[in-house]
Amino acid sequence: MIPVEEALARVLALANPMPLEQVALAQAAGRWMAEPAFARRDQPPFAASAMDGYAVCGPVAVGDSFRVIGEAGAGHGFAGAIAVGEALRIFTGAPVPEGATHVVLQEDVRRDGEVITIAALSSGDNIRPRGNDFSVGEQVAPKRLAPNDLALLAAMNLPQVTVRRRPVVAIIATGDELVMPGEDPGPDQIIASNSFTIKALAEAAGAEARLLPIARDTESSLRAVFDLAEGADLVVTIGGASVGDHDLVAKVAGDLGMERAFYKIAMRPGKPLMAGRLRGVPMLGLPGNPVSAIVCAHLFLLPLLRAMLGDPAPHPTPRKAVLGANVAPTGPRTHYMRASLQPGDGLPLITPFARQDSALITVLCAADALLIRPLGDAARQAGETVEYLPL
Ligand SMILES: Nc1nc2c(c(=O)[nH]1)N[C@H]1C(S)=C(S)[C@@H](COP(=O)(O)OP(=O)(O)OC[C@H]3O[C@@H](n4cnc5c(N)ncnc54)[C@H](O)[C@@H]3O)O[C@H]1N2
Numbered sequence: 001m002i003p004v005e006e007a008l009a010r011v012l013a014l015a016n017p018m019p020l021e022q023v024a025l026a027q028a029a030g031r032w033m034a035e036p037a038f039a040r041r042d043q044p045p046f047a048a049s050a051m052d053g054y055a056v057c058g059p060v061a062v063g064d065s066f067r068v069i070g071e072a073g074a075g076h077g078f079a080g081a082i083a084v085g086e087a088l089r090i091f092t093g094a095p096v097p098e099g100a101t102h103v104v105l106q107e108d109v110r111r112d113g114e115v116i117t118i119a120a121l122s123s124g125d126n127i128r129p130r131g132n133d134f135s136v137g138e139q140v141a142p143k144r145l146a147p148n149d150l151a152l153l154a155a156m157n158l159p160q161v162t163v164r165r166r167p168v169v170a171i172i173a174t175g176d177e178l179v180m181p182g183e184d185p186g187p188d189q190i191i192a193s194n195s196f197t198i199k200a201l202a203e204a205a206g207a208e209a210r211l212l213p214i215a216r217d218t219e220s221s222l223r224a225v226f227d228l229a230e231g232a233d234l235v236v237t238i239g240g241a242s243v244g245d246h247d248l249v250a251k252v253a254g255d256l257g258m259e260r261a262f263y264k265i266a267m268r269p270g271k272p273l274m275a276g277r278l279r280g281v282p283m284l285g286l287p288g289n290p291v292s293a294i295v296c297a298h299l300f301l302l303p304l305l306r307a308m309l310g311d312p313a314p315h316p317t318p319r320k321a322v323l324g325a326n327v328a329p330t331g332p333r334t335h336y337m338r339a340s341l342q343p344g345d346g347l348p349l350i351t352p353f354a355r356q357d358s359a360l361i362t363v364l365c366a367a368d369a370l371l372i373r374p375l376g377d378a379a380r381q382a383g384e385t386v387e388y389l390p391l
Pocket residue numbers: 173174175177178190191192193194195238239240241242243244247269270271272286287288289290292358
């Protein structure tokens with residue numbers, strides 16, 4: 001058994017960054033930008049009015065009058081300048097004419113024919129200078145693109161963005177006992193469940209996930225399903241990882257030439273995780289117990305996907321919380337306890353559930369967090385500061 005940190009380092013060492021591709025901005029949400037992008041223009045590209053009203057030239061005081069000589073709207077500037085004592089009818093987003101010093105809100109003037117008189121003055125000049133938001137050449141560093149980022153890239157006049165191709169993840173559930181949801185299970189069978197969470201987690205991380213047919217507990221069935229994974233960028237198996245007579249994943253993957261990075265980690269749940277390289281791509285063999293598989297996905301699959309997508313900091317980032325209950329000493333494995341979080345004074349309060357069996361999906365669904373109990377840690381008292389991973 002190797003420690004979690006070493007296992008994660010070995011998993012991350014399996015990651016090759018995905019090749020680059022161009023996508024249209026409308027398809028770029030959630031994608032990982034691979035190269036910096038540079039603004040092609042200033043925003044705004046001219047001094048722009050921030051309000052509907054009148055651009056005026058010269059010092060402005062309540063009671064001053066100006067003669068209106070024309071109009072400017074968004075997309076329709078005024079050709080020319082205004083001089084002292086002159087005003088231009090102007091609308092939000094319109095270019096402010098040369099000579100203008102203020103835009104006075106229309107609510108703050110009285111208009112009589114072509115003459116306006118200032119009735120009130122709000123603070124500020126209501127003019128957004130050229131390049132107020134960004135200037136040509138301004139850089140957007142590579143990142144995972146959130147919806148807000150798309151408006152910025154669009155405003156920079158960048159219709160396409162260079163991203164990493166989505167890794168294709170082939171997910172293989174294994175076991176004679178498994179049937180798909182909706183099927184009629186035999187008396188000794190259960191429903192394959194883990195694969196749906198693993199798929200959703202991989203997709204949320206930016207991958208394209210494919211659920212392959214369930215492999216039966218025979219070498220030929222497993223081999224056949226491994227063959228269906230050909231072309232994927234990452235192969236994930238679920239179950240069949242332990243030491244039982246029907247746990248064939250390591251044997252079959254080994255026969256197919258898997259170079260093993262490790263097998264078994266000092267963690268709970270998730271001890272029988274295996275990792276390596278199979279047919280040129282990374283492979284993770286997750287344990288079958290639902291919580292074990294899903295915790296391993298959070299701790300290893302998601303960081304691996306992030307590394308493949310170019311995330312410079314793919315590791316999970318533990319947060320701090322205050323223990324809400326006493327906890328017993330840990331054994332020789334780091335324990336990731338399903339726990340609930342409540343707001344506290346400052347740090348949140350974290351309380352592990354009483355039942356920690358790795359087969360309990362209901363407890364996992366009730367959990368907000370994994371309380372991290374380091375291996376060999378002493379008993380801890382309520383009120384001590386501890387670390388957790390959000391779920
Ligand atoms: N003698 C030992 N027995 C076990 C050990 C051990 O060290 N010595 N380790 C235990 C631990 S820890 C775990 S975790 C499990 C992992 O076993 P496998 O990876 O071989 O998984 P299976 O035996 O195939 O399945 C375990 C359990 O999970 C259910 N399962 C499997 N796949 C799915 C799925 N896709 N969806 C829902 N449920 C699934 C399966 O029916 C079993 O109940 O081994 C312990 N045993």
